[in-house]
Amino acid sequence: MALASTDTVIRTGRTSRFIIYTVLIVFCIYYLLPLYVMLVNSLKPLDEIRGGGMLSLPQEWTLAPWGSAWSTAQIGVEATGLRPYFLNSLLMVVPAVAISTMLGALNGYVLTKWRFRGDTIIFGLMLFGCFIPFQMVLIPMARMLGLMGLAGTVPGLIFVHLVYGIGFSTLYFRNYYAQFPDELVRAAMIDGAGFFRIFQRIMLPSSGPIAVVCIIWQFTNIWNDFLFGASFADFDSQPMTVALNNLVSSSTGVKEYNVHFAGAIMAALPTLLVYVVAGRFFVRGLMAGSVKG
Amino acid sequence: MGFLDIKNATKSYGTVKVLHETDISVEEGEFLVLVGPSGCGKSTLLNMIAGLEEVTSGEIAIRGNRMNEVRPADRNIAMVFQSYALYPNMNVAQNIAFGLEMHGVVKAERDKAVQGVAELLQITQLLDRKPGQLSGGQRQRVAMGRALVRDPDVFLFDEPLSNLDAKLRVDMRTEIKKLHQKLGRTIVYVTHDQIEALTLSTRIAVMFGGYVQQLGTPKEIYDNPANMFVAGFMGSPSMNLFPAKLSAADGKAFANFALAEGGTGSLAVPDPALARHDGRDIILGIRPEAITDPDGADRNSKDIHHVEARVEITEPAGSDTFVVTEFGGKEVTGRFRADVDVKPAKVQTFAVNMEKAVLFDPVTEERVV
Ligand SMILES: Nc1ncnc2c1ncn2[C@@H]1O[C@H](COP(=O)(O)OP(=O)(O)O)[C@@H](O)[C@H]1O
Numbered sequence: 001m002a003l004a005s006t007d008t009v010i011r012t013g014r015t016s017r018f019i020i021y022t023v024l025i026v027f028c029i030y031y032l033l034p035l036y037v038m039l040v041n042s043l044k045p046l047d048e049i050r051g052g053g054m055l056s057l058p059q060e061w062t063l064a065p066w067g068s069a070w071s072t073a074q075i076g077v078e079a080t081g082l083r084p085y086f087l088n089s090l091l092m093v094v095p096a097v098a099i100s101t102m103l104g105a106l107n108g109y110v111l112t113k114w115r116f117r118g119d120t121i122i123f124g125l126m127l128f129g130c131f132i133p134f135q136m137v138l139i140p141m142a143r144m145l146g147l148m149g150l151a152g153t154v155p156g157l158i159f160v161h162l163v164y165g166i167g168f169s170t171l172y173f174r175n176y177y178a179q180f181p182d183e184l185v186r187a188a189m190i191d192g193a194g195f196f197r198i199f200q201r202i203m204l205p206s207s208g209p210i211a212v213v214c215i216i217w218q219f220t221n222i223w224n225d226f227l228f229g230a231s232f233a234d235f236d237s238q239p240m241t242v243a244l245n246n247l248v249s250s251s252t253g254v255k256e257y258n259v260h261f262a263g264a265i266m267a268a269l270p271t272l273l274v275y276v277v278a279g280r281f282f283v284r285g286l287m288a289g290s291v292k293g
Numbered sequence: 294m295g296f297l298d299i300k301n302a303t304k305s306y307g308t309v310k311v312l313h314e315t316d317i318s319v320e321e322g323e324f325l326v327l328v329g330p331s332g333c334g335k336s337t338l339l340n341m342i343a344g345l346e347e348v349t350s351g352e353i354a355i356r357g358n359r360m361n362e363v364r365p366a367d368r369n370i371a372m373v374f375q376s377y378a379l380y381p382n383m384n385v386a387q388n389i390a391f392g393l394e395m396h397g398v399v400k401a402e403r404d405k406a407v408q409g410v411a412e413l414l415q416i417t418q419l420l421d422r423k424p425g426q427l428s429g430g431q432r433q434r435v436a437m438g439r440a441l442v443r444d445p446d447v448f449l450f451d452e453p454l455s456n457l458d459a460k461l462r463v464d465m466r467t468e469i470k471k472l473h474q475k476l477g478r479t480i481v482y483v484t485h486d487q488i489e490a491l492t493l494s495t496r497i498a499v500m501f502g503g504y505v506q507q508l509g510t511p512k513e514i515y516d517n518p519a520n521m522f523v524a525g526f527m528g529s530p531s532m533n534l535f536p537a538k539l540s541a542a543d544g545k546a547f548a549n550f551a552l553a554e555g556g557t558g559s560l561a562v563p564d565p566a567l568a569r570h571d572g573r574d575i576i577l578g579i580r581p582e583a584i585t586d587p588d589g590a591d592r593n594s595k596d597i598h599h600v601e602a603r604v605e606i607t608e609p610a611g612s613d614t615f616v617v618t619e620f621g622g623k624e625v626t627g628r629f630r631a632d633v634d635v636k637p638a639k640v641q642t643f644a645v646n647m648e649k650a651v652l653f654d655p656v657t658e659e660r661v662v
């Protein structure tokens with residue numbers, strides 16, 4: 001493998017390499033341009049933006065739009081900035097991701113290693129749940145949350161995301177554990193380990209790569225969700241996405257584009273961070289697996 | 294009552310019965326091998342002893358105690374799996390110690406036990422490695438170490454050598470035999486390899502189609518197969534089986550069969566009682582080593598008979614040459630000494646040791662004598 005790739009590098013001539021890099025750079029610019037626009041404009045005073053030249057660097061660098069977006073901007077009727085909503089999102093996303101990943105792992109373990117009558121039907125139903133459009137469950141879910149006394153609260157939102165998340169996390173873990181030899185579980189049974197002990201000592205420690213995939217997926221989906229947040233949250237439990245929308249649409253008088261840009265970047269940062277941090281573990285996990293085989 | 298008793302045990306999946314009524318009583322210190330082709334129910338029976346599969350009817354008992362409802366962990370058994378089933382996240386020492394840990398043995402004692410087993414199996418230098426960093430043979434040793442450390446009543450092996458290459462397989466076979474002689478523990482061992490069965494076992498259960506076809510010592514199984522399946526399955530190259538017709542003359546019985554070049558071969562059958570079955574069709578079973586060149590015949594046998602037949606092909610195998618001819622329309626292999634000059638298409642004298650011949654009924658495939 002290593003030999004083959006050095007070989008290719010040597011054989012590609014200067015011109016072809018030039019073309020490859022040019023194409024790649026063009027794509028990079030294309031994808032990064034929006035981020036660039038957001039970033040530079042979030043660091044300019046409002047006058048500069050209105051003077052035109054969205055693409056130019058700030059003449060006068062300022063962090064004021066960031067401060068405003070974070071703590072003083074008008075969100076809906078109150079001038080609180082995005083801070084409390086950022087906190088809401090965190091309070092929602094962390095338990096929702098943790099619990100749905102844990103339950104997915106447990107489900108995957110049961111569905112592959114402790115099979116029971118009707119397990120494929122149950123798995124089928126969970127899969128089906130993954131593909132139900134969000135809009136369809138809005139009204140029944142609102143009614144359920146009302147009955148449970150969770151309407152308009154952060155725990156209510158956690159519950160909704162949990163219900164939607166378990167289908168996917170179960171799918172991930174089930175497929176991963178299906179390749180895990182049954183003989184390992186049998187050996188552990190003979191060694192004297194019970195249901196949870198096998199899960200905790202043998203299955204979980206080997207689940208790194210799939211857990212990272214699952215966490216990235218769940219985090220991105222739940223953090224970026226707008227529909228459930230807009231439908232089921234009250235003013236004091238709204239997530240970041242809804243607050244950002246309110247920030248952008250609620251300003252009376254002048255549109256503070258620089259503040260909006262700063263807020264939008266803030267809303268995107270956590271998912272970016274998860275990719276950067278967990279992505280590396282993901283690749284590492286994959287490498288470890290491939291070397292082992 | 295033995296040490297390990299399988300009493301009238303059966304196994305069904307739904308309406309499919311994969312193991313029919315089976316009775317085996319294993320004495321303490323015995324090495325019982327379950328052998329048979331793939332799908333015959335060997336693993337199923339082993340897993341029933343382990344408690345990994347439920348017993349549909351009948352009973353499994355160890356030391357006289359009924360085990361049917363006992364969890365695998367509480368049966369005081371240990372098992373070595375075909376894939377070794379080493380826990381990938383634990384190093385070798387942790388793998389070996391896991392069973393002790395789960396059974397509540399304190400750390401200091403666990404370490405001592407692991408050390409002892411590692412020395413016995415010569416894997417001390419591997420204790421810190423993960424299974425992924427071991428070769429096939431090393432993994433095999435670790436899997437055995439994990440079983441040995443528990444010091445169980447019964448060791449169960451499910452095709453433990455079939456993932457190793459040929460050379461290593463022979464070495465490990467010898468090593469398992471040594472371990473058994475040294476430790477004297479009770480072992481039930483599953484394999485599809487009849488040579489493994491013959492070399493390792495004190496007793497063999499030959500299985501086919503969910504039935505135990507024959508249970509006996511390696512010698513009994515080899516010399517006195519109960520039916521045509523056992524005769525054909527055990528031994529390599531396998532026993533020659535060809536149709537013949539009995540006839541009687543002078544109070545003696547003869548087996549007659551067609552030869553390839555025309556004419557009839559006739560061999561006197563040792564048991565004169567067969568003379569009253571004049572005209573009966575039988576299948577004659579003779580192992581290749583009982584069909585030799587005249588000078589290579591067993592000098593202690595009183596029943597060497599000669600047959601002139603045309604040689605089809607010869608297969609030199611170093612120490613011996615296998616000579617193929619045709620009796621009763623079937624290919625028959627004889628084992629000649631390597632320095633005998635045999636040429637294909639020539640007529641050659643075959644010396645048949647009829648003391649070792651066995652007769653089967655062509656319909657029931659059971660032994661006649
Ligand atoms: N879980 C199961 N459900 C249905 N049939 C099974 C199951 N496990 C094994 N069998 C069948 O039982 C028979 C014996 O299997 P097994 O004991 O594994 O054979 P082997 O002698 O190769 O070890 C096979 O025909 C197999 O198809």
Ligand SMILES: [Mg+2]
Nearest residue numbers: 332335336337
């Ligand atoms: Mg098997």
